[in-house]
Amino acid sequence: MGGEATRSFPSHIGATALFGEQPAATPPCRDGPSRIPLAQHDCPTALRAETGTTDDNIAAEDSGPLDGLNDPDAHHAPTAVEKEAVTMTSAANSSELAVFAPGREFTATANAGPELQAAADEDRLAFWAKQAERLHWHAPFSEVLDWSDAPVAKWFVNGRLNVAYNCVDRHVLAGNGDRVAIHFEGEPGDTRDLTYHDLLAEVSKAANTFTGLGLVAGDRVAIYMPMIPQAIVTMLACARLGLTHSVVFAGFSAAALRSRIDDAEAKLVVTVDGQWRRGQAAPLKPAVDEALAGAAGDPTDAGAASVTHVLVVKRTGIDVDTTEGRDLWWHETVEKASDTHQAQPFDSEHPLFILYTSGTTGKPKGIIHTSGGYLTQASYTHHNVFDHKAGQDVYWCTADIGWVTGHSYIVYGPLSNGVTQVVYEGTPNSPDEHRHFQIIEKYGVSIYYTAPTLVRTFMKWGRDIPDAHDLSSIRLLGSVGEPINPEAWKWFREVIGGNTAPIVDTWWQTETGAIMISPLPGITATKPGSAMAPLPGISAKIVDDDANELGAGGSGYLVLDKPWPAMLRGIWGDMDRYRETYWSRYPEQGWYFAGDGAKYDEDGALWVLGRVDDVMNVSGHRISTSEVESALVGHHGVAEAAVVGAADETTGQGIVAFVILREGTPNTGDTLIAELKAEVSREISPIAKPRQITIVPELPKTRSGKIMRRLLKDIAEGRDLGDTSTLVDPKVFDTIHGK
CATH class of the missing domain: 3.40.50.12780 (ANL, N-terminal domain)
Known part of the structure; x- marks a missing residue:
C-alpha cells in the first residue's frame, strides 16, 4: 500500500466569531484561500504534495443508507439568518489533523492537472467554452454567457443540441x-x-x-x-x-x-x-x-x-x-x-427537467434545469472530479434518480462520458449487510460514490463485513449529501479504499445542478472532512452579514458570486419565489445565497459547516450541530449521532444528542454518557457539552436518508410529533421514547 504522506497542523479549534469580528480577506497567496489546497500551487502556505498514497475528501449532498442517496440539497430552502455576533468552533476537531497528499502514480494519469485551474483563472468564460466542447452541438453557440437578465442566466446562447x-x-x-x-x-x-x-x-x-x-x-x-x-x-x-x-x-x-x-x-x-x-x-x-x-x-x-x-x-x-383508456403496459x-x-436538436436553454426540493412549507418548489449548461458542467465534473476513464473504469453512484445526484451522476454526467456503471435496485442490507460489497467485488467497481450516512451505517455494521470481500478494484471514493465527519472519512479510506484510494468530498445542491466544491484527485492535498476548494471555473466566497469577504480563519456564509453553467434557471411557475429564496440576501452584490455556513482554516482549506439554521445558540455562543455530531462520532463506540438545540430557561438553548452505538459496544449507561460528554468538551469546548445524551437503536430518517432533526427537537422539547408519514419507520419513536 505504500507509505502515507502526511503533515500535522496545529488545532484550529476554538471559538471564532461566525458573524462578528473576523479576519480580513487577506489571502495568503494570489488566488485566495479557496485556491490554496492545490498541491502544485507555488504559494508557500499551500498544502504541498509529498510522496505517498493518495487521498481526498468528502462533504455535501444527500443520501440514505436504505433507499439510496438523496439530493445534495437535503438542505431546506434558506431560513432567516440571525445577525448577532455568534461563536462557532472549527469543523476539524482534532489536536492534529493529517493531510493526505496525492500519490505520484495517481497524479501521473489524472484527468485533471494544475493547468485546469490556470485556464479558468486566465479567462473563465473561455474555460467554460472549452468544457462545452466535450459535447456534440448540432448548432454552435454564439455567446458563452448572457447575464443581462440576472439572476436568470443563459449559457451557450443560440447553441442547439440533443x-x-x-x-x-x-x-x-x-x-x-x-x-x-x-x-x-x-x-x-x-x-x-x-x-x-x-x-x-x-x-x-x-x-x-x-x-x-x-x-x-x-x-x-x-x-x-x-x-x-x-x-x-x-x-x-x-x-x-x-x-x-x-x-x-x-x-x-x-x-x-x-x-x-x-x-x-x-x-x-x-x-x-x-x-x-x-x-x-x-x-x-x-x-x-x-x-x-x-x-x-x-x-x-x-x-x-x-x-x-x-x-x-x-x-x-x-x-x-x-x-381503461388511460393506463398502458x-x-x-x-x-x-x-x-x-x-x-x-433543441435550444441550449430548453428545459430538461424539473426537480422538486424539500422546502419548508406550502407549495412544492420545482427547480428548473436546462440543457446545454447543465450537461456541460455535469460532464466536466464527472470527468475531472471522479477521474473517470471510459472503457476502463466501472463506476457506481449509489444514489436514487429521485434526487439530483441520480440525475447528474447516474444519468446525464456519466452517460455523456461513455460510462460503464452499476445500477442497483435495492437496499444495502438485502438480503444481508454484504450486498454492496458483493456488488463491488462482482463487477470490479473502481469508482464508488456514496453518502456519509451510508458510510456510518457500514461502520455500525463493523469492518468484518467489507473485509470479507475483495475491494481491491476501488481506486477512488466519493461522498455526497452532507459534511462527512473526519472519523467516517478515515474509516472510508482505510476500510473501503484500502488505505490508498483518494476521497473526493463534493459540495453542491439541487439548485447548483452539479458539483461546485471538491478536491481534484491527483492535485489536491486533502484534509478529512474538508471540501477543500471550489472547482476550476467556480467562484465562491465566505462572507459576513455585511457582505465583507472573510479570509483564513473566518467563518460566515457561503455564497456563489459568479454564475455557473449548471445553475438553476428558476422555480417552476414562481420566479418571484426564486428571486426571494436565493438572491435577496445580498441583492446589491448579486450573490447566490447557498444557506450554508462555511469557513477557511488557517491553511485556506474550505470547511462546510452545515445549514445556517443548523446552528445552536448556547449562552450566546453559536455551536454547529455538525461539529458536536463529529465529536460524538469520534468516540470509538459511536456509529452515528444526531444533535439538536432544545429550549433551555438558563442558556437559551441546550444541546441534546441522540446516539447509536457501534456493534459490540456495551451500553454502560451513565458511565458511557459521561465519557461522551467529556469527549465533546475536550474536542470542542465545555460550552458544547450536551445537556442530555440518549442512546437509541435507530434515528428517525426519511426515505431519502435524511435525519429528521425537527422531530428529534420535538421530542427534546416534549411536543407532539405530528405527521411522521415521510419516515422510513415511524415506529422508531417508540424505541426513542422508551429510553
Missing part, C-alpha cells in the same frame, strides 16, 4: 456500441447488462411510444419509479423529445406525487406495478391511482386533470388495477415500438 444524443447515440456512432453502459443488479438477484447499442434501441422505442401518445416538446412527464433500467430509459426518451421530466422519488406518498403532478401539469405518468424492497414486492401503482383520483368527499377535486396516460412497467408481477407498447428514432 441531450440524449450526447448520452447515447454518439457513443454508438463512435464505435462503442458494444460497451456496457449499465450493469443492472435487481434486488431479487436478477441481472441485465445494457450496452450502448441496447440503450439506444430502448430509448428510441420509448421516444416513439411517447410521440404516439401525442406528447410534444415542452410537455411534462412525471416519473415515479424505482432504480430499474426503464427509469433511465424514460428520462433519456424525454430528453430526446424535448419533454421536460419530473422524477418523483418512489418512496414519496400519493399526496406528494399529486402535488408535483399538478404543479408541473404533467400529461404522462410512468410508473411500475410494484418495487422490490427487502425481499418483498411493494405496490407502487396504487399510489399513482390514488394521486390521480379526486379526493374522497371533496366535490371540488376532480382529480389530476392534466394526466392523459399512465404507462406501467411490470416489475414484480403483482396484481394492479387498470383504468410498457411491455405492450414500448417493447413493441420501432427501435429507430432520429434525435432532433
Whole structure:
C-alpha cells in the first residue's frame, strides 16, 4: 500500500466569531484561500504534495443508507439568518489533523492537472467554452454567457443540441456500441447488462411510444419509479423529445406525487406495478391511482386533470388495477415500438427537467434545469472530479434518480462520458449487510460514490463485513449529501479504499445542478472532512452579514458570486419565489445565497459547516450541530449521532444528542454518557457539552436518508410529533421514547 504522506497542523479549534469580528480577506497567496489546497500551487502556505498514497475528501449532498442517496440539497430552502455576533468552533476537531497528499502514480494519469485551474483563472468564460466542447452541438453557440437578465442566466446562447444524443447515440456512432453502459443488479438477484447499442434501441422505442401518445416538446412527464433500467430509459426518451421530466422519488406518498403532478401539469405518468424492497414486492401503482383520483368527499377535486396516460412497467408481477383508456403496459407498447428514432436538436436553454426540493412549507418548489449548461458542467465534473476513464473504469453512484445526484451522476454526467456503471435496485442490507460489497467485488467497481450516512451505517455494521470481500478494484471514493465527519472519512479510506484510494468530498445542491466544491484527485492535498476548494471555473466566497469577504480563519456564509453553467434557471411557475429564496440576501452584490455556513482554516482549506439554521445558540455562543455530531462520532463506540438545540430557561438553548452505538459496544449507561460528554468538551469546548445524551437503536430518517432533526427537537422539547408519514419507520419513536 505504500507509505502515507502526511503533515500535522496545529488545532484550529476554538471559538471564532461566525458573524462578528473576523479576519480580513487577506489571502495568503494570489488566488485566495479557496485556491490554496492545490498541491502544485507555488504559494508557500499551500498544502504541498509529498510522496505517498493518495487521498481526498468528502462533504455535501444527500443520501440514505436504505433507499439510496438523496439530493445534495437535503438542505431546506434558506431560513432567516440571525445577525448577532455568534461563536462557532472549527469543523476539524482534532489536536492534529493529517493531510493526505496525492500519490505520484495517481497524479501521473489524472484527468485533471494544475493547468485546469490556470485556464479558468486566465479567462473563465473561455474555460467554460472549452468544457462545452466535450459535447456534440448540432448548432454552435454564439455567446458563452448572457447575464443581462440576472439572476436568470443563459449559457451557450443560440447553441442547439440533443441531450440524449450526447448520452447515447454518439457513443454508438463512435464505435462503442458494444460497451456496457449499465450493469443492472435487481434486488431479487436478477441481472441485465445494457450496452450502448441496447440503450439506444430502448430509448428510441420509448421516444416513439411517447410521440404516439401525442406528447410534444415542452410537455411534462412525471416519473415515479424505482432504480430499474426503464427509469433511465424514460428520462433519456424525454430528453430526446424535448419533454421536460419530473422524477418523483418512489418512496414519496400519493399526496406528494399529486402535488408535483399538478404543479408541473404533467400529461404522462410512468410508473411500475410494484418495487422490490427487502425481499418483498411493494405496490407502487396504487399510489399513482390514488394521486390521480379526486379526493374522497371533496366535490371540488376532480382529480389530476392534466394526466392523459399512465404507462406501467411490470416489475414484480403483482396484481394492479387498470383504468381503461388511460393506463398502458410498457411491455405492450414500448417493447413493441420501432427501435429507430432520429434525435432532433433543441435550444441550449430548453428545459430538461424539473426537480422538486424539500422546502419548508406550502407549495412544492420545482427547480428548473436546462440543457446545454447543465450537461456541460455535469460532464466536466464527472470527468475531472471522479477521474473517470471510459472503457476502463466501472463506476457506481449509489444514489436514487429521485434526487439530483441520480440525475447528474447516474444519468446525464456519466452517460455523456461513455460510462460503464452499476445500477442497483435495492437496499444495502438485502438480503444481508454484504450486498454492496458483493456488488463491488462482482463487477470490479473502481469508482464508488456514496453518502456519509451510508458510510456510518457500514461502520455500525463493523469492518468484518467489507473485509470479507475483495475491494481491491476501488481506486477512488466519493461522498455526497452532507459534511462527512473526519472519523467516517478515515474509516472510508482505510476500510473501503484500502488505505490508498483518494476521497473526493463534493459540495453542491439541487439548485447548483452539479458539483461546485471538491478536491481534484491527483492535485489536491486533502484534509478529512474538508471540501477543500471550489472547482476550476467556480467562484465562491465566505462572507459576513455585511457582505465583507472573510479570509483564513473566518467563518460566515457561503455564497456563489459568479454564475455557473449548471445553475438553476428558476422555480417552476414562481420566479418571484426564486428571486426571494436565493438572491435577496445580498441583492446589491448579486450573490447566490447557498444557506450554508462555511469557513477557511488557517491553511485556506474550505470547511462546510452545515445549514445556517443548523446552528445552536448556547449562552450566546453559536455551536454547529455538525461539529458536536463529529465529536460524538469520534468516540470509538459511536456509529452515528444526531444533535439538536432544545429550549433551555438558563442558556437559551441546550444541546441534546441522540446516539447509536457501534456493534459490540456495551451500553454502560451513565458511565458511557459521561465519557461522551467529556469527549465533546475536550474536542470542542465545555460550552458544547450536551445537556442530555440518549442512546437509541435507530434515528428517525426519511426515505431519502435524511435525519429528521425537527422531530428529534420535538421530542427534546416534549411536543407532539405530528405527521411522521415521510419516515422510513415511524415506529422508531417508540424505541426513542422508551429510553
